[in-house]
Amino acid sequence: MQLPDAEKVFNSLARKIQADANKDYALVGIRTGGVWLAERLHQELAITKPLGILSVAFYRDDFDKIGLHTQIKPTEIPFEVEGAHILLVDDVLNTGRTVRAAINELFDYGRPASIVLATLVDRGGRELPIAAKYIGIELELPDEKMLAVKLGESGKLSLNLYVKNSTE
Amino acid sequence: MINRNPQLNENGALQHLLTTEGLPLSMLLHILDSAESFVGVTERDVKKIPLLRGKSIFNLFFESSTRTRTTFEIAAKRLSADVINLNIAVSAQSKGEALLDTVDNLSAMNADMFVVRHAQSGAAHLIAKHVRSGIHVINAGDGSHAHPTQALLDMFTIRRYKHDFHNLRVAIIGDILHSRVARSQIHALTTLGVPEVRVIAPKTLLPKMVERLGVHVYHDMAKGLKDVDVLMMLRLQNERMKGANLPSAEEYFKYYGLTAEKLSLARRDAIVMHPGPMNRGVEIDSAVADGKQSVILPQVTFGIAVRMAVMSILTGNQA
Numbered sequence: 510m511q512l513p514d515a516e517k518v519f520n521s522l523a524r525k526i527q528a529d530a531n532k533d534y535a536l537v538g539i540r541t542g543g544v545w546l547a548e549r550l551h552q553e554l555a556i557t558k559p560l561g562i563l564s565v566a567f568y569r570d571d572f573d574k575i576g577l578h579t580q581i582k583p584t585e586i587p588f589e590v591e592g593a594h595i596l597l598v599d600d601v602l603n604t605g606r607t608v609r610a611a612i613n614e615l616f617d618y619g620r621p622a623s624i625v626l627a628t629l630v631d632r633g634g635r636e637l638p639i640a641a642k643y644i645g646i647e648l649e650l651p652d653e654k655m656l657a658v659k660l661g662e663s664g665k666l667s668l669n670l671y672v673k674n675s676t677e
Numbered sequence: 678m679i680n681r682n683p684q685l686n687e688n689g690a691l692q693h694l695l696t697t698e699g700l701p702l703s704m705l706l707h708i709l710d711s712a713e714s715f716v717g718v719t720e721r722d723v724k725k726i727p728l729l730r731g732k733s734i735f736n737l738f739f740e741s742s743t744r745t746r747t748t749f750e751i752a753a754k755r756l757s758a759d760v761i762n763l764n765i766a767v768s769a770q771s772k773g774e775a776l777l778d779t780v781d782n783l784s785a786m787n788a789d790m791f792v793v794r795h796a797q798s799g800a801a802h803l804i805a806k807h808v809r810s811g812i813h814v815i816n817a818g819d820g821s822h823a824h825p826t827q828a829l830l831d832m833f834t835i836r837r838y839k840h841d842f843h844n845l846r847v848a849i850i851g852d853i854l855h856s857r858v859a860r861s862q863i864h865a866l867t868t869l870g871v872p873e874v875r876v877i878a879p880k881t882l883l884p885k886m887v888e889r890l891g892v893h894v895y896h897d898m899a900k901g902l903k904d905v906d907v908l909m910m911l912r913l914q915n916e917r918m919k920g921a922n923l924p925s926a927e928e929y930f931k932y933y934g935l936t937a938e939k940l941s942l943a944r945r946d947a948i949v950m951h952p953g954p955m956n957r958g959v960e961i962d963s964a965v966a967d968g969k970q971s972v973i974l975p976q977v978t979f980g981i982a983v984r985m986a987v988m989s990i991l992t993g994n995q996a
Binding site for chain 2: 584
């Protein structure tokens with residue numbers, strides 16, 4: 510299957526946010542793919558507040574099934590969440606469960622004025638009432654395929670499809 | 678099957694934490710790395726995450742302890758687990774209930790985890806072998822055998838200040854003979870690749886053939902502390918002194934008590950650790966305990982993150 514060029518999709522996503530940016534957003538990326546995107550957006554949109562990084566591992570709803578195996582890098586929120594307009598950034602939006610976990614975690618840092626979501630790819634397989642405000646591209650993919658953003662050595666983003674590990 | 682490490686399941690995942698002995702390097706590093714992210718949680722305003730929501734953790738303390746029990750309790754609460762503290766010395770055991778009967782009764786109350794402190798070496802192993810799969814056991818100190826979470830928080834502290842284990846000289850000083858902490862530390866330090874672990878103590882406070890654990894033995898602080906990066910003090914365990922191992926506490930302080938003068942023999946950037954509770958003026962002088970090379974209070978703080986990591990890893994590894 511031919512996947513779109515992630516760099517082009519990213520540019521289109523950045524333009525959509527730019528066209529709409531009447532708020533002083535604080536950017537928060539979700540590890541790992543969302544952080545790469547958020548770093549790029551942070552530069553491109555010349556955001557003043559420092560970039561936040563969320564590791565939602567401690568807030569996931571499937572901890573009982575998957576446990577704590579991979580190394581978990583910490584969450585870093587270097588700005589005041591209380592009263593902030595937060596732009597949450599993730600690479601792929603599908604079930605919405607990761608975003609649910611991210612929202613819960615953000616609220617443990619304070620009460621934001623608002624949270625909106627930007628995603629590079631929306632797969633549409635929602636299991637929760639969650640919607641992105643900014644979408645790079647909508648893609649319909651078979652359920653058993655996983656989609657992830659990769660960061661190449663040149664700093665270029667790419668989209669990769671793989672089959673879900675059967676043990677997970 | 679018979680020789681299988683009782684802490685691990687068939688897939689090699691950690692089911693119980695009973696001792697640092699035989700724990701693979703990868704698992705020690707996994708615990709230390711996970712603890713790093715839990716430190717972040719403990720530094721927030723809301724020091725609580727929902728990871729163990731709905732789990733019941735029983736603190737079974739057959740031997741008194743304030744700090745260890747409290748840090749386990751705080752760790753569990755910060756993970757949103759429900760904690761039940763049982764001080765068994767004043768509970769059913771004094772009515773003659775057998776250890777495993779106590780465990781069975783608490784298991785029937787749907788316990789998910791037992792944190793066990795017992796004066797008898799092997800008590801936590803016995804409980805771990807007895808409980809049904811899905812219940813996890815953490816050894817919070819058994820007799821003079823092991824105290825793995827203390828050793829792990831010590832390793833975490835060393836890594837925080839010294840960054841790398843591979844170029845360190847570490848000295849463990851004091852009552853090695855009665856110390857479960859020292860045994861767990863030695864196993865962890867060796868696995869993590871510390872090239873030189875020393876023990877410094879009078880002959881009467883060293884176990885027979887302690888060299889077999891891979892340590893260098895010193896009886897003299899002046900020689901033993903030379904070029905040392907990390908000093909791990911041990912408490913002089915008066916309550917465990919059954920024989921006449923020492924003439925007096927004053928005599929001990931004179932030769933083995935850590936004073937600023939003795940500390941100056943170690944490297945200038947050496948750190949001083951102590952598992953607590955300290956006997957000031959016996960194994961450590963107040964000026965050192967409160968001095969700028971002391972990392973004794975950070976040890977306590979890190980102990981919570983390390984225990985959060987252990988509880989989370991165990992709970993995530995279902996049988």
